[in-house]
Amino acid sequence: MASAGQGGPPPTMEYGGDEVGALVLDPGTETTRAGFAGEDLPKRVIASQYGYIPPTEEGGEGQYFLDDINILRRRGGMEVKWPMQDGIVEDWDGAARVWKEALVPQLCESLAENPLIVTEPAWNPVKNREKTTELMFEQFDVPAFYLARSAVCAAFANGKSTCLVVDVGHSNVSVTPVYDGLILKKGTQKTPLGGAFINQQCRAIFAQRNPPIDLTPYNLIDKRARVDIDEPAHPEMRKFPDQDIPHTASWLKWCQDRLVHDFKETIVQTYQQPSGSFSEQHLATQPPRLYEFPTGFNTNFGSERYKIAETMFQPTLATINPDDPLPFDPATVHSIGQIVKDSLQGIDVDVRQAVLANIVVVGGGSLLFGFTDRLQNELQSLYPTVRVKIYASMHAAERKYAGFLGGSILASLGTFHQLWISRREYDEHGAGIVEKRCK
Amino acid sequence: MSRSGVGLDKECVPAFEDLKLGRDKSTKFIIFKLSDDKKSIIVEKKGTEPDYDSFTAALPENDCRYAVYDFEYDLVSGEGKRQKLCFFTWSPDDAPVRSKMVYASSKDALRRALNGIHADVQGSDFSEVAYETVLEKVSKGQGSK
Numbered sequence: 001m002a003s004a005g006q007g008g009p010p011p012t013m014e015y016g017g018d019e020v021g022a023l024v025l026d027p028g029t030e031t032t033r034a035g036f037a038g039e040d041l042p043k044r045v046i047a048s049q050y051g052y053i054p055p056t057e058e059g060g061e062g063q064y065f066l067d068d069i070n071i072l073r074r075r076g077g078m079e080v081k082w083p084m085q086d087g088i089v090e091d092w093d094g095a096a097r098v099w100k101e102a103l104v105p106q107l108c109e110s111l112a113e114n115p116l117i118v119t120e121p122a123w124n125p126v127k128n129r130e131k132t133t134e135l136m137f138e139q140f141d142v143p144a145f146y147l148a149r150s151a152v153c154a155a156f157a158n159g160k161s162t163c164l165v166v167d168v169g170h171s172n173v174s175v176t177p178v179y180d181g182l183i184l185k186k187g188t189q190k191t192p193l194g195g196a197f198i199n200q201q202c203r204a205i206f207a208q209r210n211p212p213i214d215l216t217p218y219n220l221i222d223k224r225a226r227v228d229i230d231e232p233a234h235p236e237m238r239k240f241p242d243q244d245i246p247h248t249a250s251w252l253k254w255c256q257d258r259l260v261h262d263f264k265e266t267i268v269q270t271y272q273q274p275s276g277s278f279s280e281q282h283l284a285t286q287p288p289r290l291y292e293f294p295t296g297f298n299t300n301f302g303s304e305r306y307k308i309a310e311t312m313f314q315p316t317l318a319t320i321n322p323d324d325p326l327p328f329d330p331a332t333v334h335s336i337g338q339i340v341k342d343s344l345q346g347i348d349v350d351v352r353q354a355v356l357a358n359i360v361v362v363g364g365g366s367l368l369f370g371f372t373d374r375l376q377n378e379l380q381s382l383y384p385t386v387r388v389k390i391y392a393s394m395h396a397a398e399r400k401y402a403g404f405l406g407g408s409i410l411a412s413l414g415t416f417h418q419l420w421i422s423r424r425e426y427d428e429h430g431a432g433i434v435e436k437r438c439k
Numbered sequence: 440m441s442r443s444g445v446g447l448d449k450e451c452v453p454a455f456e457d458l459k460l461g462r463d464k465s466t467k468f469i470i471f472k473l474s475d476d477k478k479s480i481i482v483e484k485k486g487t488e489p490d491y492d493s494f495t496a497a498l499p500e501n502d503c504r505y506a507v508y509d510f511e512y513d514l515v516s517g518e519g520k521r522q523k524l525c526f527f528t529w530s531p532d533d534a535p536v537r538s539k540m541v542y543a544s545s546k547d548a549l550r551r552a553l554n555g556i557h558a559d560v561q562g563s564d565f566s567e568v569a570y571e572t573v574l575e576k577v578s579k580g581q582g583s584k
């Protein structure tokens with residue numbers, strides 16, 4: 001094999017006698033991560049969404065736009081579609097387009113050369129697992145394939161074969177007990193209080209201000225002038241050649257979400273004390289923080305900074321915006337603490353202590369400032385007599401890409417070639433083989 | 440086969456059986472490691488030192504290992520001694536992520552082959568494999584030093 005230059009696949013695994021670098025695909029609801037097995041970080045991180053302009057005439061073809069940069073550009077009538085919901089593929093055609101975009105041609109010219117490992121959530125239904133296998137062999141034409149549970153990948157990458165994986169994703173927060181390298185399905189729990197919900201809480205806070213804060217994103221603004229704090233801003237809007245065709249609500253929301261993401265990273269913070277001690281009055285005395293929106297409008301955020309994140313632990317505190325109702329009832333939805341309890345209820349008493357002392361925290365949402373410390377305090381207060389210990393990488397990338405990292409190392413091990421589902425095995429046994437091979 | 444495809448060297452189980460059945464009176468603990476070619480788990484060391492500290496001293500500070508220790512303790516009730524075999528997965532925080540990955544994903548190859556283990560300990564720092572911590576776990580609060 002030619003020496004792998006920068007960006008080339010490391011010759012780390014043997015397959016069928018030749019050394020061929022395997023590829024890794026870690027699809028999430030918000031972003032899809034892809035790269036070479038053996039590498040710690042994905043080479044590609046792209047939006048899991050795609051832009052779509054429906055055909056103008058009957059029988060015509062619609063237009064697809066993939067990768068952030070192409071979705072970001074304003075195009076009249078372009079909708080933004082989300083092929084995955086709750087970590088699960090709902091729109092196979094869309095997901096296949098996104099996955100292919102993540103891999104070809106940046107990582108390889110064709111998928112027929114390299115074995116491919118794909119990660120999936122613990123709750124992926126059997127039907128979907130088989131469908132993914134089928135897609136890989138029939139449509140992507142991969143020579144070998146493996147489907148790995150992302151919680152198991154994350155557990156292994158943290159040196160744990162027995163643990164509780166808490167994944168704070170975009171669509172949800174999930175808790176998956178892993179025991180001797182296998183997920184315990186009965187103990188797997190999730191709640192829709194992930195990053196998307198926090199985004200919605202931020203928006204609700206913005207909408208509550210009088211007047212409501214304008215979330216017009218950067219890409220629609222031409223010029224803005226500096227304005228004093230809390231003074232109205234009057235940005236000049238950009239003009240587009242297809243101005244007469246309005247942009248869609250789904251596209252606008254997608255662009256605004258990137259802005260809200262920035263707000264989450266810089267302003268939102270987790271309150272440290274366990275549920276029950278949260279007090280807005282007390283927090284109102286803390287120094288507020290200034291944030292400037294793309295329009296130029298800038299304002300202070302005080303106790304709201306904490307209240308937004310507190311709702312993951314106490315959903316009854318959720319801010320309600322009648323114009324943008326929550327997709328669940330905050331009175332009955334389970335908090336993060338509650339789903340840990342639910343999860344432990346579902347597993348053997350003997351295993352409970354072992355996993356509480358080994359909690360692995362991953363997912364982009366766990367990067368909310370102060371999150372892991374709060375989780376530690378919350379769980380320790382729920383289980384005062386048991387040792388609770390959280391393992392969360394200090395490196396943001398290792399947490400965001402924990403599934404990728406685990407899958408990447410696993411697939412690069414010299415011994416892993418025995419586990420791949422080969423093309424021959426697929427031809428012989430069909431997609432059902434995934435249930436037997438990929439536990 | 441393990442989750443990683445890593446296998447077990449043929450020496451591993453006999454070494455464990457000798458320890459379990461007391462055929463090898465001098466051995467108190469066994470340390471297992473991954474072979475240099477990373478294809479199988481091999482016996483690294485049979486420890487003869489009777490004190491527990493020699494055992495923990497044999498665990499590397501920044502790499503992973505598996506181990507079996509023949510744990511002996513007195514019952515608080517004074518009803519005599521108990522002996523329990525304890526399995527350790529040693530994965531210190533400072534170990535390279537690759538090493539953590541291989542050991543965690545290959546554990547079942549070894550663990551499933553060993554019958555008669557009473558307790559499983561996952562250690563990521565020395566406090567987690569300290570005598571008191573393990574005693575508490577193994578004896579469920581019924582043991583004293």
Ligand SMILES: Nc1ncnc2c1ncn2[C@@H]1O[C@H](COP(=O)(O)OP(=O)(O)OP(=O)(O)O)[C@@H](O)[C@H]1O
Nearest residue numbers: 028029030031087169170171195363364365367368
């Ligand atoms: N530094 C940060 N602070 C706060 N939130 C963050 C930070 N970084 C990422 N996030 C949020 O984490 C979420 C994405 O997390 P992740 O990439 O784990 O989700 P995903 O795997 O795409 O989705 P899912 O797991 O739901 O399928 C987004 O809501 C994003 O805004």
Ligand SMILES: [Mg+2]
Nearest residue numbers: 028029169170
């Ligand atoms: Mg995810």
